[in-house]
Amino acid sequence: MRILLLLAAALLASCAYVSFGRKVSDDELRLRADVRAYYDEVVLAFAAGNSGALTLLFDAAIAKPMTRERIEAWGKDFFAKHGPAKFKIEKVEYERLGYENAVVLLAYRVETKDGAGNFGGVERDYLTKRGRRWLVTSWETVPTPSP
Numbered sequence: 001m002r003i004l005l006l007l008a009a010a011l012l013a014s015c016a017y018v019s020f021g022r023k024v025s026d027d028e029l030r031l032r033a034d035v036r037a038y039y040d041e042v043v044l045a046f047a048a049g050n051s052g053a054l055t056l057l058f059d060a061a062i063a064k065p066m067t068r069e070r071i072e073a074w075g076k077d078f079f080a081k082h083g084p085a086k087f088k089i090e091k092v093e094y095e096r097l098g099y100e101n102a103v104v105l106l107a108y109r110v111e112t113k114d115g116a117g118n119f120g121g122v123e124r125d126y127l128t129k130r131g132r133r134w135l136v137t138s139w140e141t142v143p144t145p146s147p
Contacts, residue, residue: 031097035104035127038134042087046110049084051075057135059128064138082117085110095124102127102134105142 038057045054055072062068078085091107104127109120122142127134 028097031099031102032094034129035094035097035102035134036092038127039089039092039106043089046085046087049079051079059130059135059137062137065140078117082112082114085112085117088120090120100129 041057042054045057051072052075054075055068058068058071060068062071066074088109088111089106090109091105093105094102095105096103102125104125105122106125107120107122109118111118122144123139124142125139126137128137129135
């Protein structure tokens with residue numbers, strides 16, 4: 001019986017060191033945290049219902065899929081109709097991550113108090129670092145596969 005216990009303990013101990021993912025460097029972890037902080041700002045802008053704060057998260061030269069002015073107009077209209085909302089991040093996947101540019105696949109949901117303005121989806125965001133801040137320079141909707 002004692003041998004079975006020792007064998008089980010050795011087996012469990014050896015499994016603790018098996019890693020199936022790739023090793024992530026400290027630099028990459030810092031970059032991920034930096035980009036994730038950008039999305040935390042998006043969450044705060046929606047929670048405050050602040051279209052100006054939301055607009056500032058986009059590059060001044062953004063054109064695809066809409067300009068910064070159109071983003072601000074959309075935000076004003078959205079928050080006027082529905083008030084503050086919850087921006088919920090479901091999944092963040094880093095397709096490309098560098099010190100000045102990043103491409104992020106983002107799955108999200110926006111929930112309003114009235115429920116009428118709820119929406120969500122998956123998009124690919126192209127981010128660029130300007131000074132200390134990350135800004136979206138463009139984004140595109142990623143179609144979700146039909147069941």
